[in-house]
Amino acid sequence: MIKQAYFQGKNKKRRYFEGWYFKCISVDRKHAIAIIPGMAIDPQGKKHAFIQVINAVNGKTWYHHFPYSEFNARSDEFDVEIENNSFNAQGLSLNVDTAEGCIKGRLIFDTIHPFPTGPGHPGIMGPFGLLPFMECYHAIIHLYHEIKGDIELDGEILDFNGGVGYIEKDYGRSFPKTYLWLQASHFETRNASFVFSRANIPFLGIEFPGFFAYFTDFNGITQRFATYNFSRLKKWEVDTEKGTCAGELEGPNGALAFTAQMASGGRLRAPVDGLMDREIVESITAKVWVRLTNNHGDVIFESASSEAGMEICLDEGVASKQESE
Template structure:
């Protein structure tokens, strides 16, 4: 099966984007950093690195843009390169200078916890992987160890026992409406991981609400998806500061209550341009309840989740 980390846009034509979402957290130090390197082929072509940082109550975010010619893919080891930026499956090294912020990043990744793959589901998209979608998603690693250091405007944060997550998106546009949440920093079980997304999918000939989600309990992968018959319900809080997602299928259910506090601006591909502002929090409270048929309910809580809600009423 294909490596879900690898760049897939070598022969892509506009409109097209492809980006990695690389998150590293250390709950004991109240530290989370997400990096989004990628390319955008629209009327204007560019490559970029976006960053979103939360550390001890302080947050930074921004986007650094480079000419498309600065984007490079190399082998041995397979790596994504931009000026002063290198990402591979073994880690990330970068020096980001943006709007008065100076960030030096040197992080090493452990073995990836990958999703199961087969012919029917070569990725989290299942059989939709074989269909040209407005936005295709990959989960590269549900969980991996992280160690190294990040220097933020002269202050060094040493990471000895961090936790990482990585996913990818590619296509022409993000969904016009969606919710997304992720965490692998649960207090009650530090080996559990969650990813979920519910989105409005427009295939021109068909329009539907699609869901993809994985809860990994540390031993076993539990997947919810439209292509598996799962149903999704999204309820936005009256104050608009959070939402609840309920996922069900014949044998299991998952309820996730998600906060949207501490959000920072990021830029997303929408309407054939790379200029749509969304808010993402990487300091989300997430409460999770997972129930499998004839088994005890699992209750988990996290203060270090990531979450977005775009145009979902």
């Protein structure tokens, strides 16, 4: 288990957030939800815990607010509790009934494919994840797992037996002001996992563009493209009005091309200096196409997914952009 999955904010006093992202897709693709437990500390040191939920089918979102006294997370293993709700690598249990809404149920995870760790396998941020004072840190916990159980969401029963899930997390002060994020696990041809992110990263008074992409089909094909392993983002295009993006990457072992189309999404709260008052739009039913080639130009994977996670957050004035990095 990657140690970044553990609670990192034990000694934080202000301007801090930490959240774990659980994506759940049913076997029939009729249900798609994301559940985000977390905590935040504002600039004055006021703390609270939360559980955010997004229902991709209707775009509805919930932000359940809890006193920080109800938050308990371990710093030596992945184990988070908020009031009567629990979250870990093996599953989650929900028992929320607030003025915001109601969500109850239990999901169990098996056939787990965690993000690889160990010597030579740093977290998805590579050496950047070891630098102090970064605005935001990102970690992938499960690339893929299967789900057993169901969830009752405002009176509707969502059956996730046989479904597929994914877990990641973010922690730090603020989400990047400008970023693009994609994640897909439901490809038409075979099980695989793909994640891509590009952000403008402020660090010690300067700002630089960084990116990573990770692909695996769990059957021997695994490739990583990132700023830190001298990969190149040869081309990327984003159109916020159309909700589309495309990119071409070259790395040590091959190349990857992708396109993505935003679907209807819901509004989630995101952190700015620990204040959960920024709104972002996330879809978890976006359409993503991926083609992976080896160093000889042979296509080793090509498929599409219609249950992908997608967020586009760009500064005004760069809604449509092409560049080579």
